[in-house]
Amino acid sequence: xxxxxxxxxxxxxxxxxxxxxxxxxxxxxxxxxxxxxxxxxxxxxxxxxxxxxxxxxxxxxxxxxxxxxxxxxxxxxxxxxxxxxxxxxxxxxxxxxxxxxxxxxxxxxxxxx
Amino acid sequence: xxxxxxxxxxxxxxxxxxxxxxxxxxxxxxxxxxxxxxxxxxxxxxxxxxxxxxxxxxxxxxxxxxxxxxxxxxxxxxxxxxxxxxxxxxxxxxxxxxxxxxxxxxxxxxxx
Numbered sequence: 001x002x003x004x005x006x007x008x009x010x011x012x013x014x015x016x017x018x019x020x021x022x023x024x025x026x027x028x029x030x031x032x033x034x035x036x037x038x039x040x041x042x043x044x045x046x047x048x049x050x051x052x053x054x055x056x057x058x059x060x061x062x063x064x065x066x067x068x069x070x071x072x073x074x075x076x077x078x079x080x081x082x083x084x085x086x087x088x089x090x091x092x093x094x095x096x097x098x099x100x101x102x103x104x105x106x107x108x109x110x111x112x113x
Numbered sequence: 114x115x116x117x118x119x120x121x122x123x124x125x126x127x128x129x130x131x132x133x134x135x136x137x138x139x140x141x142x143x144x145x146x147x148x149x150x151x152x153x154x155x156x157x158x159x160x161x162x163x164x165x166x167x168x169x170x171x172x173x174x175x176x177x178x179x180x181x182x183x184x185x186x187x188x189x190x191x192x193x194x195x196x197x198x199x200x201x202x203x204x205x206x207x208x209x210x211x212x213x214x215x216x217x218x219x220x221x222x223x224x225x
Binding site for chain 1: 117146148155156157158161169171202204206211212213214215216217218219
């Protein structure tokens with residue numbers, strides 16, 4: 001699986017968009033970009049995934065650059081409840097589902113009132 | 114919305130004792146996992162389970178650990194003889210697709 005690089009921490013004002021970057025310059029053609037988050041002392045939570053097109057769901061948007069070497073997770077209107085560690089993970093989804101998620105150090109996002 | 118549940122939320126045990134951590138995965142999921150997180154460290158994969166057998170396990174998952182699906186709903190992690198370094202949060206996860214895994218709230222294990 002490709003290595004990812006994320007800033008260790010970021011701040012965002014409540015109500016503003018939070019833009020969390022991730023570099024994955026060694027990504028290969030069949031690797032997807034996944035985002036999870038972990039709110040303090042809770043289990044990790046899946047947010048979104050994508051291959052090369054931009055994706056949006058009820059939680060966030062994922063913007064992947066054309067060369068796929070980096071991506072940005074966007075929380076459009078951050079709330080205090082979005083304060084968490086955000087993990088960018090790059091991997092090939094196997095045909096079978098029994099595939100571990102490998103968590104790096106992630107980005108600790110603090111949403112400030 | 115269906116969710117993964119885990120019991121107990123906090124388990125305190127003495128070193129050398131056996132513990133069983135319990136999980137109820139989401140009902141139509143077929144793939145199950147255990148992860149752990151030592152305080153202040155990253156979440157680490159322990160084991161994946163499918164069709165009543167282990168699919169993959171990490172180096173952490175040694176002979177002291179075992180998993181079982183004793184009935185149609187529960188998924189358990191047993192630690193045979195706990196050590197101080199087993200103190201951690203243990204997360205169960207389940208999935209039905211190859212994209213997202215759903216994690217439970219975790220069990221905090223404290224070994225004294």
